[in-house]
Amino acid sequence: MDIVVCVKQVMDADTPPSGFRIDARANDVVSTSGLPPVINGFDEQAVEAALRLKEAHGGTITVLTLGKDLALDVIRKPLSMGADELVVVWDAAFEGGDSYSTAHGLAAAIRKIGTYDLILCGRQASDGDAGQVGPGIAELLGMPCVTFAKSITATDATVRIERAIPDRYEVVEAPMPCVITVSNELGAARYPTLRGVMAARRKQPVTWNAEALGIDPSTVGAAGARTKVLRLFLPERGGECELVAGDTPEQAGKRLAMKLREAKVI
Amino acid sequence: MNDGRGVMVFGEVSESITYELLGIGRSLAAALGEPLSCVVLGSGIRDQARELIAFGADTVSVVDDPLLKDYQADAYVTVMHRLCQEQRPNILLLGQTIAGRDLAPRLAFRLHTGVATDCSELAIDPTSRLLLQTRACYGGNVRATVVCPDARPQMATVRAKTMAALARDDSRTGDVIDLDAGIDASCLRTRIVDESRETATGVRLEDARVVVAGGRGMGGADAFKQLDTLATVLKGAVGASRAACDAGYAPASAQIGLTGKVVAPTLYVAVAISGASQHMTGCSRSKVIVAINKDPAANIFKEARYGVVADYREVLPAFTEMCRELLE
Numbered sequence: 001m002d003i004v005v006c007v008k009q010v011m012d013a014d015t016p017p018s019g020f021r022i023d024a025r026a027n028d029v030v031s032t033s034g035l036p037p038v039i040n041g042f043d044e045q046a047v048e049a050a051l052r053l054k055e056a057h058g059g060t061i062t063v064l065t066l067g068k069d070l071a072l073d074v075i076r077k078p079l080s081m082g083a084d085e086l087v088v089v090w091d092a093a094f095e096g097g098d099s100y101s102t103a104h105g106l107a108a109a110i111r112k113i114g115t116y117d118l119i120l121c122g123r124q125a126s127d128g129d130a131g132q133v134g135p136g137i138a139e140l141l142g143m144p145c146v147t148f149a150k151s152i153t154a155t156d157a158t159v160r161i162e163r164a165i166p167d168r169y170e171v172v173e174a175p176m177p178c179v180i181t182v183s184n185e186l187g188a189a190r191y192p193t194l195r196g197v198m199a200a201r202r203k204q205p206v207t208w209n210a211e212a213l214g215i216d217p218s219t220v221g222a223a224g225a226r227t228k229v230l231r232l233f234l235p236e237r238g239g240e241c242e243l244v245a246g247d248t249p250e251q252a253g254k255r256l257a258m259k260l261r262e263a264k265v266i
Numbered sequence: 267m268n269d270g271r272g273v274m275v276f277g278e279v280s281e282s283i284t285y286e287l288l289g290i291g292r293s294l295a296a297a298l299g300e301p302l303s304c305v306v307l308g309s310g311i312r313d314q315a316r317e318l319i320a321f322g323a324d325t326v327s328v329v330d331d332p333l334l335k336d337y338q339a340d341a342y343v344t345v346m347h348r349l350c351q352e353q354r355p356n357i358l359l360l361g362q363t364i365a366g367r368d369l370a371p372r373l374a375f376r377l378h379t380g381v382a383t384d385c386s387e388l389a390i391d392p393t394s395r396l397l398l399q400t401r402a403c404y405g406g407n408v409r410a411t412v413v414c415p416d417a418r419p420q421m422a423t424v425r426a427k428t429m430a431a432l433a434r435d436d437s438r439t440g441d442v443i444d445l446d447a448g449i450d451a452s453c454l455r456t457r458i459v460d461e462s463r464e465t466a467t468g469v470r471l472e473d474a475r476v477v478v479a480g481g482r483g484m485g486g487a488d489a490f491k492q493l494d495t496l497a498t499v500l501k502g503a504v505g506a507s508r509a510a511c512d513a514g515y516a517p518a519s520a521q522i523g524l525t526g527k528v529v530a531p532t533l534y535v536a537v538a539i540s541g542a543s544q545h546m547t548g549c550s551r552s553k554v555i556v557a558i559n560k561d562p563a564a565n566i567f568k569e570a571r572y573g574v575v576a577d578y579r580e581v582l583p584a585f586t587e588m589c590r591e592l593l594e
């Protein structure tokens with residue numbers, strides 16, 4: 001079973017607002033925290049899902065990422081977890097892309113990879129929080145797509161996906177090849193082993209530019225984008241918090257209740 | 267390609283966001299001087315169509331077909347794609363619901379247009395007449411205003427409880443149009459093989475006037491039961507952070523936030539929750555937020571109206587007891 005997992009390098013989602021700034025001219029968020037970038041959390045879990053399937057069925061896992069100035073140590077992490085290949089796609093033509101044109105670039109790379117039974121993505125990337133690229137790739141490649149997987153099992157030519165939907169239990173069967181987006185309910189991704197880290201260091205990523213993909217430059221980057229960001233800004237923060245204290249924590253608890261009563265909240 | 271006209275709402279019969287979409291759709295349509303339509307897909311749903319007119323739609327297209335009983339991407343994308351090609355809306359609004367999150371990107375790509383997901387502010391730019399779509403990114407730490415300059419429809423999914431529904435007005439008139447789905451089972455490549463609905467007990471989290479939510483700092487599923495007690499006293503529902511759900515302290519259906527539920531109660535009590543932006547996304551519209559956390563530097567105190575800095579284990583029983591007394 002051959003699986004392609006799309007992973008994106010992002011700013012650590014735990015970066016506090018004091019750890020980044022907005023570059024208004026480039027309409028971009030720039031990290032100032034010194035924290036290293038990470039692989040989007042859901043994408044790590046997509047790698048985990050792929051590894052579980054590989055353990056059960058064999059095959060290869062190709063990790064695919066599109067981006068510039070990537071930290072090699074960071075994007076190699078899936079290799080150190082047990083993935084087989086790493087493909088890095090970048091070209092100046094991809095600059096300024098949105099979800100729409102990014103999916104075009106990734107779909108072209110998947111076509112070039114050629115053999116795959118499954119494409120796994122995260123449910124959304126923690127920078128843009130868009131949740132579009134997975135379903136987008138499915139549309140572009142004419143494949144079915146199942147979103148928000150919390151477990152994936154495979155038999156012959158079909159996959160069974162338990163979906164993470166609040167208040168419901170839903171199991172879906174899809175033919176292969178198909179796209180599946182993975183949610184955190186899948187469970188934590190495994191840690192790389194020391195041996196994995198050593199092996200990953202010896203592997204060089206395959207790099208492809210627009211020409212290698214044979215892609216029409218007008219479909220990628222800013223040229224292919226359908227949406228345009230007019231403005232990036234910081235949200236207004238809430239007002240003052242009134243801290244309620246007491247001689248003992250119990251008393252503070254009681255006072256809190258009385259405060260809420262006075263304010264007619266309860 | 268600027269040939270779209272009208273604002274179209276993708277309605278979901280069981281979701282209250284549909285009324286919120288009609289509310290904002292009405293004001294966008296008014297700003298443009300264009301009509302507001304609503305499309306509902308499903309099986310046995312025709313009776314609900316009139317109601318959508320009472321809540322603001324000029325016309326309602328009903329596509330009633332057994333194949334549309336459950337949301338399934340292949341069927342819904344096919345029908346909506348055809349409908350958009352026939353009706354050529356300028357703007358298409360969907361809810362940021364389970365169905366909307368799945369359908370919107372699929373449909374946008376098939377229509378070769380863009381979509382801004384999870385918008386919490388929508389307006390028409392008076393000069394360009396484009397839809398200004400404002401949404402959170404970076405988990406809520408940053409906001410972006412986005413436009414779709416050329417392709418049509420301009421598509422957005424809308425976060426629950428960010429738009430006001432209109433008051434129901436049964437004197438409003440409008441047309442209900444029945445449309446054929448025009449699909450057969452062969453369009454469905456995926457198949458739902460098992461499903462069940464959790465039977466909710468007590469107040470629905472999304473509708474509760476009081477929500478008592480716990481985080482990872484609760485320390486265990488047993489400790490979470492104390493929140494049930496408080497919720498019972500306050501006639502509210504229990505929510506949780508993702509970390510608490512991931513740890514198995516609370517069911518996934520209790521998750522509040524970016525990838526969970528959106529609530530906007532009168533009172534939100536956050537116990538042992540750090541207040542990460544992705545969590546606050548789901549509760550920041552609460553009228554009053556109360557935080558109990560032992561870490562005075564926790565972000566939740568930046569968002570809360572009232573707070574107690576202490577170990578919840580020492581505060582919560584007394585707080586619960588006092589609430590009970592006051593409410594008797």
Ligand SMILES: Cc1cc2nc3c(=O)[nH]c(=O)nc-3n(C[C@H](O)[C@H](O)[C@H](O)COP(=O)(O)OP(=O)(O)OC[C@H]3O[C@@H](n4cnc5c(N)ncnc54)[C@H](O)[C@@H]3O)c2cc1C
Nearest residue numbers: 481482483507508509523524525526538540545560561578
């Ligand atoms: C893309 C993305 C989407 C996400 N979506 C969501 C979402 O929908 N919902 C969500 O909630 N999160 C979401 N998250 C996760 C979010 O970033 C946080 O990791 C999560 O909300 C943290 O949960 P928490 O506050 O319970 O845990 P922690 O951050 O571990 O905080 C625990 C808190 O409990 C306090 N505490 C510990 N013990 C006690 C005690 N005895 N008494 C009092 N206080 C105590 C601590 O001081 C701390 O503040 C998402 C993350 C990403 C990247």
Ligand SMILES: Nc1ncnc2c1ncn2[C@@H]1O[C@H](COP(=O)(O)O)[C@@H](O)[C@H]1O
Nearest residue numbers: 006007066121122124125130131132133
């Ligand atoms: N630049 C990228 N490179 C590789 N995968 C990506 C990229 N952007 C998005 N993805 C994949 O698509 C998912 C959804 O991303 P998004 O639509 O940006 O929220 C991510 O979780 C990744 O799996």
